[in-house]
Amino acid sequence: MKDFKIYNTLSGNKEVFKPIKFDSVKMYVCGPTVYGEPHLGHARPAITFDILFRYLKHLGYKVRYVRNITDVGHLLNDADEGGDKIGEKAKSLQLEPMEVAHFYTKKYHDAMSKLNVDSPSIEPTASGHIIEQIDMINKIINNGFAYEVNGSVYFDVVKYNQTNNYGVLSGRNIEDLMDNTRELDGQSDKKNQVDFALWKKASPEHIMRWSSPWGDGFPGWHLECSTMSCKYLGDEFDIHGGGMDLIFPHHEAEIAQCCAANKKSAAKYWMHNNMITIGGQKMGKSLGNFITLxxxxxxxxxxxxQAYHPMVIRFFLLQAHYRSTIDFSNDALQAAEKGLVRLFNALKTLNNLNPKQHSTIDISDFELKCDQAMNDDLNTPIVLSYLFDLVKIINSVNEGKQDLSIDDINKIKALTHKYVINIFGLSNITQETNSDSIDGLMKLILEIRNTSKINKNWETADKIRNTLNELGIQIKDTKDGATWNYKN
RNA sequence: GGUCGGAUGGCCGAGUGGCUAGGCAGUGGUCUGCAAAACCAUCUACACCGGUUCGAAUCCGGUUCCGACCUCCA
Known part of the structure; x- marks a missing residue:
């Protein structure tokens, strides 16, 4: 437990993970904005931090995992007007904004469930925490780090940076930001271009709005995470996660807000998953190449x-380290699918191995090696490589080329269950039959085919094989007779 | 333009100053009436140019190319 290292964006290094409270971990991860179909981009952080969530629990920690739902329509463009995503969608579909948010929240949950992503401990919505967000804005104003103009409230980045470091996380410095920020393309109420909104006045046509001390409006787009993480995890908590694209400005702003309000910088470890690409190209709404789950x-x-089983996508993501980009292509996914099937076939074989008196192969350090890989910043691809080494061993034993004792077989069973099922959250994608009548039918058909084979009636035997194949059922002739399964 | 990251074999993708990552594909084999499936074995590598070192794919410098963020995005 003490050797678990994670990469902290804050320091730029792998650090030994030490929770604030020895036996419990509090983590927050930025969740989706629910205005569109859940896509591949949502799968990566969800699965990355699901693995972390499961692994921390496995290590014996009590974990409180908070992942928000952004159901407040933040502005598309912070500079000035521009619509908000949920509001725009609602207008175009002639729906109440909350209908849009609810519809896509449900879709997100469905997709996550198919990917076997465990539900977090708390899944708060931004719209449910408007009061808390207003409170936090007041705190920041009272501490002198925000100002109100025309019904909007802005965070005073320049002033904040005099006593704090705006850029601790992203490594940016404020001078560069001032130089680089684009010319305002409309009149802005902001003192400086680097300032960001804590509360925005709602224009008359803006449909998502709440009343506040500054008039009708809506919260700024960085505020909800600060507010909800503080509310449920405290002013200081252990881990804050999200995609790398959120480092700046979103997470930088979160840190600023928390420091300005509470004089504490929220999370101790900041973890960021890398992005995915499709055919070598970034996936993005603006590029129109995003594929929904x-x-x-x-x-x-x-x-x-072809279609890809959710487990194939999960497995595929685990084959890469979470801090690397990963490229999706049909070739890569098909490779992952075959690998996953092979892994589970071996686990099935494992249950039927004949134990011998002594093992001819030493498997004693596999668990340690797997644990070490996980402890090294969640190196799931290395763990998988060890699991495939075990696959080879299992198959060799099954072929009679190696022996394993009952003890070792049980060790392998425990180890594979721990990693494949519990921590990686994978499951078998090969369809199992669940119908007695189908089983009986298939048994009959295979018997008829076997009789044909004995009588050297190849025509009938092959017709059975080919017809079943066309129906999606594959016959496998083995030494011990024929078996069958559904093709994927 | 600024800041940061990357370039690994046919594809994906780990890793690291000397010791086979792994998956898929390919090739050879086992099995089979034939085939498929399954299993076993096995080939192809570290962008380019210099430097440090007994030794570099791994460290340093330079070059080229790619990407991310700076603007909504996971």
């Missing part, structure tokens, strides 16, 4: 050659 699951996108 549903499209992956049913193969309906024109860039996909």
């Amino acid at each position: 549903d499209e992956f699951f049913n193969g309906s996108h024109n860039k996909l050659k």
Whole structure:
């Protein structure tokens, strides 16, 4: 437990993880804005931090994991007007904004559930914490780090930076930011371009709005995470996670808000997953190449050659380290699918191995090696490589080329269950039959085929094999007779 | 333009100053009436140019290319 290292964006180094309270961990991860179909980009942080959540629990910590739902329509463009995503969607569909948010929240939950992402401990919504956000704004104003103009409230970054470091996380310095920030393309109420909104006055046509001491409006787009993490995890908590694209400005602003309000910088460890690409290209709304999770699951996108089981996507993501970019392509996904099937076939084989008196192969250090890989900043691809070494061993034993004792078989069972099922959250994608009548039918058909084979009636035997194949059922002739399974 | 990261074999993707990552594909084999499946074995590598070192894919410098953020995004 003491050797668990994670990469902290704050320091730029791997650090030994030490929770603030010895036996419990408090973590916060930025969740989705629910205005559109959940897509591949949502899967990466969800799965990365699901693995972390599971691993921390496995290490024996009590974990409180908070992941928000952003259901407040923040401005598309912080500079001035521009619509908000949820509001725009609601207008175009002629729906109440909360109908839009609810619809996509449900879709997100469905997709996460298919990916076997565990539900976090708390999943708060931004709209449910308007009062808390207003309170936090007041704190920041009272501490002198925010100002009100025309019904909007802005964070005074320049003033904040005199006593704090705006840029601790992202490594930016304020002078560069001042130089680089674009010319205002409209009149802005902000004192400086680097300032960001804590509260925005709602224009008459803005449909998502709440009343506040500064008039009708809506909270700024960095505030909810600061507010909700403080509310449920305290002013100081252990881990804050999210995608790398959020480092600046979102997480930088969160730190500033928390310091300005509470004089404490919120999280001790900041963890960021890298992005995904599709065919080597960044996936993004603006590029129009994003593929929704549903499209992956049913193969309906024109860039996909087939449907991919959610577990294939999960497995595929685990084959890369979370801080590397990962490229999605049909070739890579098909490779992952085969690898996943092979892994689970071996686990099935493992249950039927004949133990011998002594093992001819030493498996004693596999668990240690797996643990070490996980402790090294969640190196899931290395763990998988060890698991595939075990696959090879299991198959060799099954072939009679190696022996394993009952003790060692049980050790392997425990180890694979711990990693494959509990920590990685994978499951078998091969369809198992669940119908007695199908089982009986197949048994009959295979018997008839076997009789044909004995009688050297190849025509009938092959017809059975080929027809079943066309129906999606694969016959496998083995030494011990024929078996069958559904093709994926 | 500023800040940061990357370039690994046919594809994906780890890693590291000397010791085979792994998956998929390919090739060879086992099995089979034939095939498929399954299993076993195995080939292809570290962008380019210099430097440090007994030794570099791994460290340092330079070059080229790619990407991320700076603007909504996971």
